[in-house]
Amino acid sequence: MASIYDIKVLDKDKKETTLAEYKGKVMLIVNTATECGFTPHYEQLEDMYKKYQDQGFVVLDFPCDQFGHQAPGTEEEIAKFCSSRFGVTFPMYAKIDVNGEHETELFRYLKSQQGFKGFGEGKTADFMKDFVGKAHPDYESTPDIKWNFTKFLVGRDGTVLDRFEPTMDMAEVEKKVAAAL
Secondary structure, eight states, X not given: OOOGGGOOEEBTTOOEEOSGGGTTSEEEEEEEOTTSTTTTHHHHHHXXXXXXXXXXXXXXXXXXXTTTTOSOXXXXXXXXXXXXXXXXXXXXXOOBBOSSTTBOHHHHHHHHHSOOOOOOSXXXXXXXXXXXXXXXXXXXXXXXXXXXXXXXXXXXXXXXXXXXXXXXXXXXXXXXXXXXX
């Protein structure tokens, strides 16, 4: 594969496209869900997008229903929820799988570049360690996406710079985004 920009994805209307239009921009690629405890991240992601978009930053939203069936509905219903509830204006793509037999090429690539680094510390991190660990005792040894709102930071040159689990403080995510700009 030549680069991340060549990977085929489906836009929210399920038309095939690539990420080529984002060459030269800093991207934050996120698997999202509308009925998740981390759904308030939408608001923080939108704030970050508005704050930095003029500097060449974009958030790319890939809804995923693989974790607790927390992204029900069609792409149209998801987009309407996100815009009405959180004022989301950043690009949304078609619903995808991020793990398993039907995982998208994009997330397979992202995971190959930045594996799982842990949930961090704190009450939410401890909850996620216990929750994910019960279903997948070996979760720490795989690059799989563990839950909704895992984020990948991609530099202007297409290099996958970092991976943030949903438990990562969004202020820390923003610091890394700002540094990449």
